Structure formats: C-alpha cells, structure tokens
Amino acid sequence: MxxxxxxxxxxxxxxxxxxxxxxxxxxxxxxxxxxxxxxxxxxxxxxxxxxxxxxxxxxxxxxxxxxxxxxxxxxxxxxxxxxxxxxxxxxxxxxxxxxxxxxxxxxxxGGLVPCPLCGGSGEVTPDVAEEFAEIEEEGEEYHR
Known part of the structure; x- marks a missing residue:
C-alpha cells in the first residue's frame, strides 16, 4: 500500500x-x-x-x-x-x-531522488530531477 x-x-x-x-x-x-x-x-x-x-x-x-x-x-x-x-x-x-x-x-x-538543484539536501521525483539535469546540461539557469 x-x-x-x-x-x-x-x-x-x-x-x-x-x-x-x-x-x-x-x-x-x-x-x-x-x-x-x-x-x-x-x-x-x-x-x-x-x-x-x-x-x-x-x-x-x-x-x-x-x-x-x-x-x-x-x-x-x-x-x-x-x-x-x-x-x-x-x-x-x-x-x-x-x-x-x-x-x-x-x-x-514515487521513488524520490536527491534534488540536483539544491545539492541533494532535498528530495524530488525522478521526473523533476531529470528536468533540472537537462536544464543544467543546456547551460540554462533555472528560474522559479
């Protein structure tokens, strides 16, 4: 469950x-x-x-x-x-x-993983972690 x-x-x-x-x-x-x-x-x-x-x-x-x-x-x-x-x-x-x-x-x-945006101090879903990783690879800055 x-x-x-x-x-x-x-x-x-x-x-x-x-x-x-x-x-x-x-x-x-x-x-x-x-x-x-x-x-x-x-x-x-x-x-x-x-x-x-x-x-x-x-x-x-x-x-x-x-x-x-x-x-x-x-x-x-x-x-x-x-x-x-x-x-x-x-x-x-x-x-x-x-x-x-x-x-x-x-x-x-949901299989939470360490957050790449905050240096692993928090947890996010794998989809969110992947999105942040793609943004980082493209050299873009993440804006809230």
Missing part, C-alpha cells in the same frame, strides 16, 4: 510552550518557541491521497465539524463528506489550544 507524508503546522498566538520531551531537542529557553509555530509531518499508508487525508483527520479531529478549509475568496468552508477532501486545499482545525494548518501531502512511493 502506498505511503503518504502529510505536512502540517501548529500555531499559538503568543509563543508555544512545549513539554520537556521536545524541549530537549531544541535550544529554545524554557521550551518556548519564539514564533509560536512548529512544523510537523506524519506518514500514513493509504490507497490514495484522499484516503490518507481521511485517516489523518480521523486521528486529529474529535468531530469532522471541527475541520474547515480556506476557499479561493479566503473564507472558511466545511467539507461535508470524505469525498470532499482535496489535497490541494488549505485545511484548518484546532487541537487543544493550537490552531493547526494542513500544509500539503506527498506520495512517498
């Missing part, structure tokens, strides 16, 4: 206190993150991206009604069914006293 990585962020308005387990892994004084933001990622096995989102939200939500997405006009909307989950939407919800935001999803079964 394919594996997907879900990226999300936790935010608190005036800094985020984190427990002692996490404090040991950061060099922030007294466990307070200056910007009140912490990035997370979670791997989930599912048949497709929509099913991965469903499984992710089942773990993170008490009720589906707690979930909203930001529409094209910047307003929040509620998904009504699992079929409504769209990996390209920005979802928001709350967990405890944190505002959570879905940042994206990645299929890990």
């Amino acid at each position: 394919p594996k997907f990585r879900i990226y999300y962020v936790a935010r608190r308005p005036h800094g985020m206190r984190i427990d002692s387990e996490y404090t040991r892994s950061f060099e922030e004084p007294r466990g307070l993150l200056r910007h009140g933001e912490m990035n997370w990622e979670e791997d989930i096995e599912a048949r497709n991206a929509r099913e991965a989102l469903r499984a992710f939200f089942e773990e993170h939500l008490e009720r589906l009604a707690d979930l909203a997405y930001i529409d094209a006009d910047g307003r929040t909307q509620r998904p009504y069914r699992i079929e409504d989950f769209d990996p390209d939407r920005t979802y928001v919800w709350t967990e405890d006293d944190r505002l959570m935001e879905f940042q994206g999803i990645e299929n890990l079964e």
Whole structure:
C-alpha cells in the first residue's frame, strides 16, 4: 500500500510552550518557541491521497465539524463528506489550544531522488530531477 507524508503546522498566538520531551531537542529557553509555530509531518499508508487525508483527520479531529478549509475568496468552508477532501486545499482545525494548518501531502512511493538543484539536501521525483539535469546540461539557469 502506498505511503503518504502529510505536512502540517501548529500555531499559538503568543509563543508555544512545549513539554520537556521536545524541549530537549531544541535550544529554545524554557521550551518556548519564539514564533509560536512548529512544523510537523506524519506518514500514513493509504490507497490514495484522499484516503490518507481521511485517516489523518480521523486521528486529529474529535468531530469532522471541527475541520474547515480556506476557499479561493479566503473564507472558511466545511467539507461535508470524505469525498470532499482535496489535497490541494488549505485545511484548518484546532487541537487543544493550537490552531493547526494542513500544509500539503506527498506520495512517498514515487521513488524520490536527491534534488540536483539544491545539492541533494532535498528530495524530488525522478521526473523533476531529470528536468533540472537537462536544464543544467543546456547551460540554462533555472528560474522559479
């Protein structure tokens, strides 16, 4: 079964206190993150991206009604069914006293390779790596 990585962020308005387990892994004084933001990622096995989102939200939500997405006009909307989950939407919800935001999803079964553009510090699909390699061979510069 394919594996997907879900990226999300936790935010608190005036800094985020984190427990002692996490404090040991950061060099922030007294466990307070200056910007009140912490990035997370979670791997989930599912048949497709929509099913991965469903499984992710089942773990993170008490009720589906707690979930909203930001529409094209910047307003929040509620998904009504699992079929409504769209990996390209920005979802928001709350967990405890944190505002959570879905940042994206990645299929890990695509055989990711080191990124030639960033010197291998990131991973991309083989197609993207090949495109960058062709651009480099032709002596062109890559522009975002």
